[in-house]
Amino acid sequence: MDLEVNGRTYKLEGDPERNLLGVLRDELDLTGSKYGCGEGQCGACTVLIAGAPVRSCITPLRVAAAKAITTIEGLASNGNLHPLQQAFLDADAFQCGYCTPGMIMSAAGLLAKSANPATPQITRAMHGNVCRCGTYPKIIAAVRLAAAAMKRGTHA
Amino acid sequence: MLEPERYELFSGPAYQFTPDRRDFFKILGGGIVVLLMLPDQAASQESGVSARTGGGTGLPKAAAAWMHIGEDGIVKFFTGKVEVGQNSRTALTQAVAEELHTPVESIEMVMGDTDLTPFDMGTFGSRTTPTMAPQLRRVAISAREWLLDLAAEQWRADSATLKIDNGRVQGPSGKTASFGELTKGKNLVKEVGAGPVSKPRGESVPKVNGRAMVTGHHPYTPDIKRSGMLHGRILRPSAFDAKLTSIDATGVAKFPGVQVVRDGNFVGIVGPEAHTLPRALAAIHAEWKTEPQPGSKDLFAYLRPAAPPPAAPGTLEATYNIAYIAHVPLEPRAAVAEWAAGRLTVWTGTQRPFGVRTELAQAFQIPESQVRVIVPDTGSGYGGKHTGECAIEAARLAKAAGKPVKLVWTREEEFTWAYFRPAGVIDIRSATGKDGIITNWEFHNYNSGGSGIETPYEIAHKQIQFHAVKSPLRQGSYRGLAATANHFARESHMDDMARAAEIDPLEFRYRNLKDPRMHAVLEAAAKQFGWGKSKPKPNHGFGIACGFEKGGYVASCAEVAVDPGTKRIKLERVVTAFECGAIVNPEHLTNQVEGAVVMGIGGALFEALEFEDGKILNGKLSRYRVPRFSDLPKLETILIDRKDLDSAGAGETPIVALAPSTGNAIFNAVGVRLRTLPMVLPGTKT
Numbered sequence: 001m002d003l004e005v006n007g008r009t010y011k012l013e014g015d016p017e018r019n020l021l022g023v024l025r026d027e028l029d030l031t032g033s034k035y036g037c038g039e040g041q042c043g044a045c046t047v048l049i050a051g052a053p054v055r056s057c058i059t060p061l062r063v064a065a066a067k068a069i070t071t072i073e074g075l076a077s078n079g080n081l082h083p084l085q086q087a088f089l090d091a092d093a094f095q096c097g098y099c100t101p102g103m104i105m106s107a108a109g110l111l112a113k114s115a116n117p118a119t120p121q122i123t124r125a126m127h128g129n130v131c132r133c134g135t136y137p138k139i140i141a142a143v144r145l146a147a148a149a150m151k152r153g154t155h156a
Numbered sequence: 157m158l159e160p161e162r163y164e165l166f167s168g169p170a171y172q173f174t175p176d177r178r179d180f181f182k183i184l185g186g187g188i189v190v191l192l193m194l195p196d197q198a199a200s201q202e203s204g205v206s207a208r209t210g211g212g213t214g215l216p217k218a219a220a221a222w223m224h225i226g227e228d229g230i231v232k233f234f235t236g237k238v239e240v241g242q243n244s245r246t247a248l249t250q251a252v253a254e255e256l257h258t259p260v261e262s263i264e265m266v267m268g269d270t271d272l273t274p275f276d277m278g279t280f281g282s283r284t285t286p287t288m289a290p291q292l293r294r295v296a297i298s299a300r301e302w303l304l305d306l307a308a309e310q311w312r313a314d315s316a317t318l319k320i321d322n323g324r325v326q327g328p329s330g331k332t333a334s335f336g337e338l339t340k341g342k343n344l345v346k347e348v349g350a351g352p353v354s355k356p357r358g359e360s361v362p363k364v365n366g367r368a369m370v371t372g373h374h375p376y377t378p379d380i381k382r383s384g385m386l387h388g389r390i391l392r393p394s395a396f397d398a399k400l401t402s403i404d405a406t407g408v409a410k411f412p413g414v415q416v417v418r419d420g421n422f423v424g425i426v427g428p429e430a431h432t433l434p435r436a437l438a439a440i441h442a443e444w445k446t447e448p449q450p451g452s453k454d455l456f457a458y459l460r461p462a463a464p465p466p467a468a469p470g471t472l473e474a475t476y477n478i479a480y481i482a483h484v485p486l487e488p489r490a491a492v493a494e495w496a497a498g499r500l501t502v503w504t505g506t507q508r509p510f511g512v513r514t515e516l517a518q519a520f521q522i523p524e525s526q527v528r529v530i531v532p533d534t535g536s537g538y539g540g541k542h543t544g545e546c547a548i549e550a551a552r553l554a555k556a557a558g559k560p561v562k563l564v565w566t567r568e569e570e571f572t573w574a575y576f577r578p579a580g581v582i583d584i585r586s587a588t589g590k591d592g593i594i595t596n597w598e599f600h601n602y603n604s605g606g607s608g609i610e611t612p613y614e615i616a617h618k619q620i621q622f623h624a625v626k627s628p629l630r631q632g633s634y635r636g637l638a639a640t641a642n643h644f645a646r647e648s649h650m651d652d653m654a655r656a657a658e659i660d661p662l663e664f665r666y667r668n669l670k671d672p673r674m675h676a677v678l679e680a681a682a683k684q685f686g687w688g689k690s691k692p693k694p695n696h697g698f699g700i701a702c703g704f705e706k707g708g709y710v711a712s713c714a715e716v717a718v719d720p721g722t723k724r725i726k727l728e729r730v731v732t733a734f735e736c737g738a739i740v741n742p743e744h745l746t747n748q749v750e751g752a753v754v755m756g757i758g759g760a761l762f763e764a765l766e767f768e769d770g771k772i773l774n775g776k777l778s779r780y781r782v783p784r785f786s787d788l789p790k791l792e793t794i795l796i797d798r799k800d801l802d803s804a805g806a807g808e809t810p811i812v813a814l815a816p817s818t819g820n821a822i823f824n825a826v827g828v829r830l831r832t833l834p835m836v837l838p839g840t841k842t
Binding site for chain 2: 015018019022023025026029030031032033034035036037038039041042044071072073075076081085086088089090092094095096097098099100101104122123124126127129130131132133134135136137138139140
């Protein structure tokens, strides 16, 4: 089975039903995507498959095979942070940071679909991502900040 | 001082010895070391709680903090505190950078490593800012003065004419020296004691390791990988206190490389692939003997079986109930354990690295010197990660396997085998004079705890008591401890008393308060909210509440909306005024206040553990609702900066006024007083 992650192709064998999150973390050493609940309820494991945010903890490997997968590790390019990553830093949009990769990937999926989402739209799109530290207001601010930066085209 | 309700804590080790001076240079290399020696922290923190040797007067001294400047000029500070999302790493780095006149980026803060950092009781009770920050400042001031002396010696100058600017020592004639040039070839240790420090500048410095978090590169415990490492899983009993009566693990044989580890009631498996372990675990057939246990349905009657005797006429009485809730840290308990030559190293997310070291040493009957606990910056705790269950389990598996083992608890395990915020029953009786002055106050808390139990109001006759009860569930610390429960009961009751006296709830509080700091937060919150200026819309309500805990003052004004059809309650707006002395980092303080308020929404409106006969019935995120984006009210936070006062911690206190201000707003909206946390209106459609 071929798995294409962050532009790199990996040859994988074994059970095609095992979940994508475990493959990324334990087999490919891409530990940026986090385990939080194992039932697609917290969003900490979010990755993009063909540009759409997906909960990798409930996604079987076979579903992800041969599709372009982007994880948090693949978001920056040539050492330049993605505007969302920069915006999370600028807005101080985290406390413990454990939910942050999933938050950023969900937001990346949203911004790919909708360049300038209003707050209610962000709230709806991010409803499946839990920040137990309660940093929600700052995360909304960060997503808006990133949308503005991407609109100005200030990113690479 | 430990609150007695921190049930999960053991007492610390009896003695703490400062490492031999030569050891510093063996471990850290040459250079200079500043040691802050204070009366033994362990002994003084524990005094009055447990009978330990060395308590009372004449406490032995122990190192509370230290720093090292290497011959390469690298500056490292060492503290036993840990970073669990409260931004202490940034706050502490900021504090020492200010004193050392050095950029924040040039400082490495080594935290929570029992081999490298001084002993610390743990990161809890909002003590990092008031205690550890001034201690590290003291160390940084001494280091600065020492560096100036070293430069003065080298340049034959008066040290009073020298200064440090942007991490370099500056001489009068344009001479400069890096720290490394001054510490080269040195092997010097200096001891300092307590002394005056500067107040924080109060700047918003960004999170020092923020970049690693937004790129996914920060290694939390579950992300750590060791050479030859195996993965582990534990076979859990069918209920709390269940005894294993029989086990058949032959089914595991069909999973290559998976090994069963059995030691009494402890059964676990290890294997090279994490994804095969759940199925291998399911192949074990075990029988458990269980006993009937109290459940959540009859919980409050169990906690306080006998109703109080009849009250005197003219008394306002009420009973409040508090459910058990879970911390739900997004990073569940996790540990990586490795044995080498009889010595155990464990990476784990805990708020008490030294406490977990003690637990490990006791569990394996080895000296504490043979155990090292390292705490990577952790995916939160909220008081829920004081204990070492997962560390002990991982270490037991690793010992049997002869290889490093990683164990990450599932969410269901975290919901079941961690500990919970105590449930409780609170009875209040009060009397108020015609002038709106409270004359009598009787307050009994069963089981939930004593934090925040004292009333901040001036009352002539008070009887306030905490009653310990045998808890049906394992319980322990939670952000704010019982202050949330006690404030919920007290501040809800304050509103009922104000209404009975026909006085506005804010005015009623003012009339019974003397503390100017409490008055100030109430006034600030009320002004921002526009208290008394307008009437709520239909099905909306306004509520106010205030509180004091751990050196901080908080007042919240809430607006709720109740859906007339579904009866569902939505918080629309929360104004919080908070004062905790001098502000260290306004941005991060706002985050702590808002985070506490958002976390408080869960306990106020929907979080409650359901259990029966030793089983948790809703132990997963799909069955246990935590606050999400859509629950977010409009948040307005007012920080009152008291530069003239010492800084208190801020991680806990802002949570305490949320539930009662919400309850008071619900009453204002629909005329129903909800006296049970979480607050759910009768007939709510979910």
